Amino acid sequence: MAHQRICVFAVILVWGCLASSSYHTSVAPPQDLQITDPGLLGSLDVEWKPPLNVQTFNECTVKYKFEYRNAGDRDWKVIFTRKLKFRVGFDLSRTAEAKVQTLLEGRCTDDVEVQSEWIHATFQVPLQGKLESEVKDFHCIYHDWEYLKCTWQPGLLAPRGVHYGLYYCAAAHERETPRHPRLLPSRIRRARGQRQLPGIRP
Template sequence: MELPARLCGLWVLLLCFADGGDAAPTETQPPVTNLSVSVENLCTVIWTWNPPEGASPNCSLWYFSHFGNKQDKKIAPETHRSKEVPLNERVCLQVGSQCSTNESDNPSTLVEKCISPPEGDPESAVTELQCIWHNLSYMNCTWLPGRNTRPDTNYTLYYWHSSLGKILQCEDIYTAGQHIGCSFALNKLKDSSFDQHSVQVMVKDNAGKIRPSFNIVPLTSHVQPDPPHIKNLFFQHGDLYILGKNPQNFYSRCLSYEVEFNNSQTETHYILSVSFFDFISHIFLFAFHFLGKKANPTFYITMLLIIPVIVAGAIIVLLLYLKRLKIIIFPPIPDPGKIFKEMFGDQNDDTLHWKKYDIYEKQTKEETDSIVLIENLKRASQ
């Protein structure tokens, strides 16, 4: 049976659409090439790589990367990634490529590149390295010597932040007890949004015999303002008023105040509530209302010792009182059998006992009188 030419053409067209309806599977992209790692400044680690070889020309390449612990995942078209890392431990980055932003869409195999910690005995590195930004004017860093370190070790501290053109060395090394420290000037950074910045710090010795120790100091989490200057202190209507001046480089809206009031005569500590009234430039005025007081800790200790004794005494008195009350309310009922036994049985026994005693006493008396009589007769005959 021959089909009309027009119908045959329509049939061929439908077959063409059917063949092209299924999308071709997405090809798995090859891995990235020439992945390398380097360190800038003190703790800025930079990874760079090249696009994969033999990638599909119709593919818009994206790169996904994360660190060895599978944290800080990132998908971006750039062929580099950087991170501030304290280089005290091994740090690895894994990078892969794909044709979309969906990580599960046939990604390439991962390529890894690591940076090792500095050489040297880990027990020789300094410990408890921490820094505080004092009043937005200078930073003070302190640390403890490592376990395997000579007492005469000379330490050097290096620091860097985004406003510096190069790494600087801290010159003001000092010793305070077991701690060693160094202070360096650090004013507000050029960028007003300094909350996004940090300071990179490294401590090592001059001779290069100890393992370097690194620290990343976020500026916003390690700031300590100077105490305010109190200009006047007075009472009015039962309230305590404090007039003072804010520390430099800070405004009142950036600070929270803590006030402690101790009475040396009564040895009490008062908890005060703060009320902000007004400020002009760096001048502030606060009023504190007494909400309550906290007794001397000795009072609580004494009460803890006395209360158990009082409770124990009360329990003993209560038990004695209940026993006596029971006797009064429920007196013991006498036993009739015992009464009759005492009247007859016990009494006969006592009577017989006394009779035996009288006979024995009588015989003894008669014998004694006879002996006395014989003795008297003998004396008379002589």
């Protein structure tokens, strides 16, 4: 009977040690999540730094779960990665939202995935000009993969004869087209521009 009690006690003790070890394994979230605008008219850079205690987990794999969306969207776009920086596309007329957490798994966690808390960041492009001057019914049509035609209507309170300028991205540089675009534009700035842009061949 005494032998039975000792065995049961030993089993409970071992299980308790393992459970305690797994329970106390935790990982900090990433640091310094930032969203910056490289000036590419739709693409933003999202980057972060590793958690403070990442050096202590030599027997585990450290990954990150990165999610992003525009404010008002129901679903997040999800990326699992070991990288610390991504360039992703956003609708710059709305607030950009991003969040990231640390994922830890391996011998140090008994092969159980441990997740950190989330860290969050937002980014809003400063609006230029009067909000009421923003163009309406903006559309672009790509004809036979040869040229692009973009049309729009003036804003509700745009002054008579206002000139709208079209900005577009090419070869990682922001440009303003004098009369015609050569690539699909990804952002229209407020308060300047042209009413209709016939497409031309590049």
